[in-house]
Amino acid sequence: MEPILLRARGEDKPRSISTHLRLGGYSAIAKALVMSPEDVIAEVKKAGVRGRGGAGFPAGVKWGFVPKDTSKPKYMICNADESEPGTFKDRELIHVAPHMVIEGIIISSYAIGANTAYIYIRGEFHREAEMLNQAIDEAYRKKYLGKNILKSGFDLDVIVHRGAGAYICGEETALIESIEGKRGQPRLKPPFPAVVGLFGCPTVVNNVETLSCVPHIIERGGEWFAGVGTERSTGPKLFCVSGHVEKPGVVEVPLGTTFREIIEVHCGGVRGGRKLKAFIPGGSSCPILPANLIDTKSDFESVAEAGSMLGSGGVIVMDETVDMVWALENLMRFYSHESCGQCTPCREGSDWALDIVRRINSGHGQPKDLETLERISRYASRGMTICPLGDAFCEPIASFLRHFRAEFEAKIAAGKPVPRRKQPILPVRSSQGLFGQEESV
Numbered sequence: 001m002e003p004i005l006l007r008a009r010g011e012d013k014p015r016s017i018s019t020h021l022r023l024g025g026y027s028a029i030a031k032a033l034v035m036s037p038e039d040v041i042a043e044v045k046k047a048g049v050r051g052r053g054g055a056g057f058p059a060g061v062k063w064g065f066v067p068k069d070t071s072k073p074k075y076m077i078c079n080a081d082e083s084e085p086g087t088f089k090d091r092e093l094i095h096v097a098p099h100m101v102i103e104g105i106i107i108s109s110y111a112i113g114a115n116t117a118y119i120y121i122r123g124e125f126h127r128e129a130e131m132l133n134q135a136i137d138e139a140y141r142k143k144y145l146g147k148n149i150l151k152s153g154f155d156l157d158v159i160v161h162r163g164a165g166a167y168i169c170g171e172e173t174a175l176i177e178s179i180e181g182k183r184g185q186p187r188l189k190p191p192f193p194a195v196v197g198l199f200g201c202p203t204v205v206n207n208v209e210t211l212s213c214v215p216h217i218i219e220r221g222g223e224w225f226a227g228v229g230t231e232r233s234t235g236p237k238l239f240c241v242s243g244h245v246e247k248p249g250v251v252e253v254p255l256g257t258t259f260r261e262i263i264e265v266h267c268g269g270v271r272g273g274r275k276l277k278a279f280i281p282g283g284s285s286c287p288i289l290p291a292n293l294i295d296t297k298s299d300f301e302s303v304a305e306a307g308s309m310l311g312s313g314g315v316i317v318m319d320e321t322v323d324m325v326w327a328l329e330n331l332m333r334f335y336s337h338e339s340c341g342q343c344t345p346c347r348e349g350s351d352w353a354l355d356i357v358r359r360i361n362s363g364h365g366q367p368k369d370l371e372t373l374e375r376i377s378r379y380a381s382r383g384m385t386i387c388p389l390g391d392a393f394c395e396p397i398a399s400f401l402r403h404f405r406a407e408f409e410a411k412i413a414a415g416k417p418v419p420r421r422k423q424p425i426l427p428v429r430s431s432q433g434l435f436g437q438e439e440s441v
């Protein structure tokens, strides 16, 4: 497949507006702005493009939920938080095609009637925030942003809002709270942001990649887009492949390409000629799959049938040398650190799971530990928490135990406690000084 989203890769100055214009960029805006917003939404629905941020919800359907009969302002938010381990495709899009992202934001804002759009970008993406700001300045100078865009009467301002590096702020309602200046903690849904979102107004949140598909849909038609990929998972998809492959990186393929092709053809296969042990198909929160499922197709339905999720397309490849207990401990460390602490099952469960997996990994596991882990993974998921972060740490637990239970049992059975390093006992520091006495520290 000819690259669509990554077509500017390899260009001398991929981020400049002149490159974008030379490659046909910004022509979709001219096309969209003479269509009615309803027709733009209809075209995106026809394309069947599903959200690339993790949940796979159809973008056109989401846009259709925004109420028309309201005097409130509406907002468009581009989610560039990208904090899921194993996911780095949005960063690549910002590197090679920031104007494509902006063009998608302009068209989607027009479709839902928003005159202000935000790009919420994770705190660690300093350079990427700078790249976006430069591209936005260029777009203002060329009158693709601002007042009366291309003399259509449509106005749009785009603001880059930097987060502070919290995974939870990628969840759309926590992200909204964060833009509002509050602590980034998810809101209960319903109401959904499309009805009550930023500052209490109708808001659409879409992923960078989802929005980058939009100019191509308008330019080449919904039908063309629907013809790429499979019947229910349409379009091109970026997969970020990391871990034990020869050529890690971001690849663009039609949805439905097998993971074997992604790993072996596009990424040069498992590094050093070793055997594949397992892969996580959609970012660290998606269930792990064993090597024998490598021929699974990378569309939403096939991955679900195989027992996992397509998520954000972060393919983490593990070769035969990986110790699965260690790998799960690694993941639990991330989730227990990133739980926002609002819901007890997630706050306590993720810490508890980390303690147990760490204990097993260090040779102190107990026979009942696996049952306890399974109980935690049942009680903190499936709607027991306000947002899906509960599921995000439970799915790895359940799937690691489903496919690699024997490794956990073996570590428990070996029962050879690895001697713990002695930790120096540090004095407690407080404003009162050591043990309550005045002291400068």
Ligand SMILES: Cc1cc2nc3c(=O)[nH]c(=O)nc-3n(C[C@H](O)[C@H](O)[C@H](O)COP(=O)(O)O)c2cc1C
Binding pocket: 050, 051, 052, 053, 054, 055, 056, 057, 059, 079, 080, 081, 082, 083, 084, 167, 168, 169, 170, 171, 172, 173, 205, 206, 207, 208, 210, 211, 387, 388, 389, 392
């Ligand atoms: C804990 C958590 C983290 C998330 N992080 C991201 C993220 O970094 N980027 C993103 O686009 N979506 C993320 N999402 C999904 C968003 O809530 C939302 O579904 C998405 O931005 C909608 O865009 P889409 O429909 O285009 O996929 C996250 C969800 C959860 C529960």
